[in-house]
Amino acid sequence: MADVLDLRQFRGTQLDGLLQAESAEWDRLLDWDYQPSADLIRQYVDARILPGYVLAERGFGRTAPLGYGFFVHEARKGMIGNLFVAPEHRNGTLDGEHVLLEQMIATLTATPGVERIEAQLMAFAPQKLGECFAAHGFASFRRVFLELGLGGGEPANGAEGTTHLQDMRLEPWGGASYEEAARLIQHAYREHVDSRINDQYRNFAGAIRFMHNIAHYPGCGQFDASASFIARSLRRGALEGMILASRVKPDVAHITQICVLPERQGxxxxxxxxxxxxxxxxxxxxxxxxxxVTGENAGALALYRRVGFVDLNEFDAYVWERTA
Ligand SMILES: CC(C)(COP(=O)(O)OP(=O)(O)OC[C@H]1O[C@@H](n2cnc3c(N)ncnc32)[C@H](O)[C@@H]1OP(=O)(O)O)[C@@H](O)C(=O)NCCC(=O)NCCS
Structure with a gap:
């Protein structure tokens, strides 16, 4: 018999088997090393500060975790950070993923002060969780996960330092502050579908948090300053565009952000x-x-495909807002 238990009753080592299985799945589906995230989860679980649930089988004096999920709070928002169930407990009489998801949604929606819930679970195909989120009033936004092979052969020649494009200077990331980057994000995503999905893009404080997360947490990989670039206006010196990259495996990078001021786009x-x-x-x-990339963001999607990125899989971003 399986029970849903509070994640804070567990120790990190009790989740080792699940975290290993999850890492193997991320490697296969997303070409991504989940180990740094798994290590952080273990630390937070040991510190008993991660809210969430474990689906566990109890019997003969022992508790065997079959799956887990957690969420985090950021001001008035709850974010479902992860959900994973061992493959053999997904679709049988016990659909572990739905059990845990229902429990997390129930807790978050019943938490006073939580006005919004966001979830982006990249390892789940849209059809897997879509009905469950929809039944609780979540809106969904299709997202596409793309990959580009870099050839691995001869290293490319070409510009390394500062170059110029029209009246702009393109240079390595080192020369920008978080504040400038946050202002750029805030402007680039005004009225943009991605700021409906991620409310950090809607204001300066949120965009600063986004930058902080990118630089210091492994959720989007390890920030790689050497592959991140900015564009500055030669006349005004202002930041007008940037691209941020991270490392998600020793030999695989991830673009965590690319944006250009609206008046500079196109x-x-x-x-x-x-x-x-x-x-x-x-x-x-x-x-x-x-x-x-969000499917609705046709311009960006066209740009990536034109450069040679190919679709690897799709998932949905889910958003819930409390109504009066
Ligand atoms: C996506 C973004 C970074 C592209 O930057 P940009 O400077 O506007 O793009 P470019 O002018 O370099 O255009 C690049 C290519 O995309 C194509 N493109 C641009 N907008 C397009 C649109 N709306 N529809 C179709 N193609 C489009 C261009 O034709 C161009 O193709 P080409 O190089 O073969 O001529 C920019 O529009 C932006 O910041 N958007 C808001 C934030 C965002 O959506 N970021 C991406 C999140 S994944």
Missing amino acids: HGLGRALLERALGSLRRQRLRAVTLT
Whole structure:
């Protein structure tokens, strides 16, 4: 018989088997090393500060975890951070994924002060969780996970330092502050579908949190400053575009952010930034680079496909807002 228990009753080592199985799945589905995230989860579980649930079989004096899920709170928002159930407990009489998801949604929606819930579970195909989220009033947004093979052969030649494009200077990331980057994000995503999915994009404080997470937490990989670039106006010195990259495996990169000020869009800057980053990744002899994009964001999707990215899989982003 399986029970749903509070994650804070567990020790990190009790989840070792699940975290290993999950790492293997992320490797297979997303070409992504989940180990740094798994290590952080273990630490948070040991500190008993991660809210969430474990689906566990109890009997003969022992408790065997079959799956787990956790969420985090950020001001008035709850974020479902993860959900994983061992493959053999997914679709039988006990659908472990739905059991845990229902429990997390029930807790978050019943928590006073939680006005919004976001979830982006990249390892789940849309049809897997879509009905459950929809039944609780979540909106869904299709997201596409793409990958580009970098060839792995000869390193690319081409620009390494500062270059120019029209009246802009393209240079390595080192020269920008979080504040400038946050202001750029806030402007680039105004009225954009991605700021309906991620409310951090809607204001300066949220965009600063986004930058902080990118630079310091492994959720999107380990930040790679050497493959991240900015574009500055030569006249005004202002930040007008940027591309941020991370490492998700020793030989695989991930583009965590690319954006250009609205008044600068459509003049080749996005493509130039992407090519600078790809050049740097090729010079580092990486095997591949991945990114995610909202399906509705047709311009960005067209840009990535034109550069050679191919679709690897799809997942949905889910958003719930409390109504009065
Ligand atoms: C996506 C973004 C970074 C692209 O930068 P950009 O400077 O506008 O793009 P470019 O001018 O370099 O255009 C690149 C290519 O995309 C194509 N493109 C741009 N907008 C397009 C659109 N709306 N529809 C179809 N194609 C489009 C261009 O034709 C160009 O193709 P080409 O190089 O073969 O001529 C920029 O539009 C942006 O910041 N958008 C808001 C934030 C965002 O969506 N970021 C991506 C999140 S995944």
